[in-house]
Amino acid sequence: MKKVLAMVLAFCLIFALCAVNASAEDAKKYEGRRITVAHRYTGANADAVRAEFDKFEELTGCKIDVEVLAADADEAESVLLIRAATGNLPDVFSTNVGAKLWELDPESNMYDLSGNDWLENVNDGYLQITSRNGATYGIPAADSTVAGVFYNKAIFEQLNLEIPKTWDELLAICEILKNNGITPVEQIFGLANGRQFQFLMQYYYVQAEDPEFAAKYSRNEVALHENAAYVRGVEKVYDLWEKGYINEDPLSTSVEVAVNDFMENKYGMVFRNTSWYTAVNQISPEAAANLGFFPMPDIDPDNIGVTLWMPHAWVASQNSKNIDVVLDLFKFLTTQEAIDAYTSVLTPTGAFLLKDVTVNCELSDVIREAQACAAASSAPAMEYSCNIKGSNMATILSMVGTGEYTPEQGIEEIEMDNAIDAQQKGLEGW
Amino acid sequence: MRRLDKRFYPGWLAVPGLAIYIIIFAIPTFVSFYFSMTTWNLRTATFTGLKNFNTFFSMTSTRSALINTIIYAFSTCSLKVVIGLLLASYICSGIRSGEYLKCMIFFPTLLGSVTVAVAFDGILNPNGILNQFLAKFGIDAVRWLTNSKYAMFSCIVVDVWKGLGTATLIYIAGLSSISKTYYEAAAIDGASPVQNFFKITLPLIVPSINTVLTLSLIGGLRTYEQIYALTGGGPGYSTEVLGSIIYKLFSRGSYGLATAGYVIMFVIVSCIVFPLNSFVNKKGEDING
Numbered sequence: 001m002k003k004v005l006a007m008v009l010a011f012c013l014i015f016a017l018c019a020v021n022a023s024a025e026d027a028k029k030y031e032g033r034r035i036t037v038a039h040r041y042t043g044a045n046a047d048a049v050r051a052e053f054d055k056f057e058e059l060t061g062c063k064i065d066v067e068v069l070a071a072d073a074d075e076a077e078s079v080l081l082i083r084a085a086t087g088n089l090p091d092v093f094s095t096n097v098g099a100k101l102w103e104l105d106p107e108s109n110m111y112d113l114s115g116n117d118w119l120e121n122v123n124d125g126y127l128q129i130t131s132r133n134g135a136t137y138g139i140p141a142a143d144s145t146v147a148g149v150f151y152n153k154a155i156f157e158q159l160n161l162e163i164p165k166t167w168d169e170l171l172a173i174c175e176i177l178k179n180n181g182i183t184p185v186e187q188i189f190g191l192a193n194g195r196q197f198q199f200l201m202q203y204y205y206v207q208a209e210d211p212e213f214a215a216k217y218s219r220n221e222v223a224l225h226e227n228a229a230y231v232r233g234v235e236k237v238y239d240l241w242e243k244g245y246i247n248e249d250p251l252s253t254s255v256e257v258a259v260n261d262f263m264e265n266k267y268g269m270v271f272r273n274t275s276w277y278t279a280v281n282q283i284s285p286e287a288a289a290n291l292g293f294f295p296m297p298d299i300d301p302d303n304i305g306v307t308l309w310m311p312h313a314w315v316a317s318q319n320s321k322n323i324d325v326v327l328d329l330f331k332f333l334t335t336q337e338a339i340d341a342y343t344s345v346l347t348p349t350g351a352f353l354l355k356d357v358t359v360n361c362e363l364s365d366v367i368r369e370a371q372a373c374a375a376a377s378s379a380p381a382m383e384y385s386c387n388i389k390g391s392n393m394a395t396i397l398s399m400v401g402t403g404e405y406t407p408e409q410g411i412e413e414i415e416m417d418n419a420i421d422a423q424q425k426g427l428e429g430w
Numbered sequence: 431m432r433r434l435d436k437r438f439y440p441g442w443l444a445v446p447g448l449a450i451y452i453i454i455f456a457i458p459t460f461v462s463f464y465f466s467m468t469t470w471n472l473r474t475a476t477f478t479g480l481k482n483f484n485t486f487f488s489m490t491s492t493r494s495a496l497i498n499t500i501i502y503a504f505s506t507c508s509l510k511v512v513i514g515l516l517l518a519s520y521i522c523s524g525i526r527s528g529e530y531l532k533c534m535i536f537f538p539t540l541l542g543s544v545t546v547a548v549a550f551d552g553i554l555n556p557n558g559i560l561n562q563f564l565a566k567f568g569i570d571a572v573r574w575l576t577n578s579k580y581a582m583f584s585c586i587v588v589d590v591w592k593g594l595g596t597a598t599l600i601y602i603a604g605l606s607s608i609s610k611t612y613y614e615a616a617a618i619d620g621a622s623p624v625q626n627f628f629k630i631t632l633p634l635i636v637p638s639i640n641t642v643l644t645l646s647l648i649g650g651l652r653t654y655e656q657i658y659a660l661t662g663g664g665p666g667y668s669t670e671v672l673g674s675i676i677y678k679l680f681s682r683g684s685y686g687l688a689t690a691g692y693v694i695m696f697v698i699v700s701c702i703v704f705p706l707n708s709f710v711n712k713k714g715e716d717i718n719g
Contacts (some may be wrong), residue, residue, distance in 0.1 A: 252556050416488075424684035
């Protein structure tokens, strides 16, 4: 009897083991595996990339731990630099592309993605700025953004204002708005990026005047004050303050305050990138429908364009022990399925820089206008071709924008501040 | 008992503490002297001599920051030394609400600097609680944090509010250790409360004053996070301090220059705190005869 019982039990055990094995075969590919992704997205953007990761988890069983780097761009890059130097990079991380990417010494720290057939699905231009010496290091992490002037359509219609083709025309519009008791321009100096947007978007005109400017400046072959368009960028910031066209307390103005003021029709224009639409739309879709877009004009009505900001790149750490999972994740992130997950949470405000991918959600008119401007005439921001930027640029621009510095003083200060940064980076010619 | 009195602790007992001190403090301090004389990108360091120090002092923001740091450190320090002593004397005077006051005053010390800054941003911003309160008296909104006239003053008030608890607590400990017999003897001699304070209390709490002075002065000279979270160093450079400049340089990847900034801060703190400390100690010895 005991023998029979033992045989039955043994049979049950073997059967149970077989059952376990069968279910293991059915299990998802990366069940039990775990990777860490570090990025600096916050708010809706963070939710959108999380939606992509959730989908990947659902498909493969892998768990993705997200680590949020500092929201401040400089601080996040510094954290990555320190972690790279100490061999402590996460499996995947997001980083700025162009000059910033090379600062992280990709040959020593990043996994070379070249040779993977799914890279063919990435925009060629984007691959160019993430590739060096035949190696490719990054794929786009989100959509690109376009910078320009967002205006209140209702106010413009009410006052019969037309889209300005030159900076002088824009100033004339400001005068009309001011005379009608409306603040012409809302400056958002409460944030470091808010102090810089208006100036940084001038780069389209800087490179139009001298296409080699960034390269020459990187080698210290040209000074900032020698490029008239660059100087005009600082003058434009000063113009608005000098003529009394900006809000009363720009230094206390945050994005929240500016969105609120827009909803109350307190101002006519704001200098931002297309993520401004997301900020307004999240609080009031009605107000977002009242947004219009035009490129910041310069002196030539026939040469008007916008400056573009590329999406951050997803990059894999060379030391990752989960490179198989990471490569599958990257493959997934270049597919329509990932973009659908992203756009289910956040309406994109730019192009994803992926081929064979369509955005299956309705884009707003203002984003279409911005995209049309970008398609017509645009240039990537200077930071993608030149990594010289002093630690005080935001402060200096806020001082120009509030009249503490004249444009000449502002340029001089930026030159001195940038020179220190270039020397500290050990760039040749400095 | 006799054996216990004579027994010495073996030297190796100091090894763990000494090792931690050497690894975490001494080595990084000396290594930073070297890196302050380099252009350093965390991978390679190129020796540049004293160039970083020259660059640091040539920066426009450094001039404002040096003045602001001194104003900030001495203002917060003196306010904490004086107000803390008054509060501690009041609490130790036998009032019924002493324990409650102690908790109330110490509570802000438990909060993080950035938490305090965020809370005060809500109070001090143009539409904040303070301006709403002032509006009831017909006073126009004051830009406490974005007007260069008031920004530094606001930062100082916030820091004193946060740091007063520690100062008061140190004073309370000092006051509690003074023997009652001095006051009893003085009472027999007919001393007034003012005489008691200046002739007994003050001389006997010199060590506490010295501690508060040293801690708050060092804190004031090297702090930046609370100011940075409140004003970002602005408007312009009006609340820029040494710490915030160094922080900005670090976050831009100028590690050699930022390290030079730290060395300069180390020298400034040492040059101010050590002489001041020995001066106060000497004064204390003179008073105590």
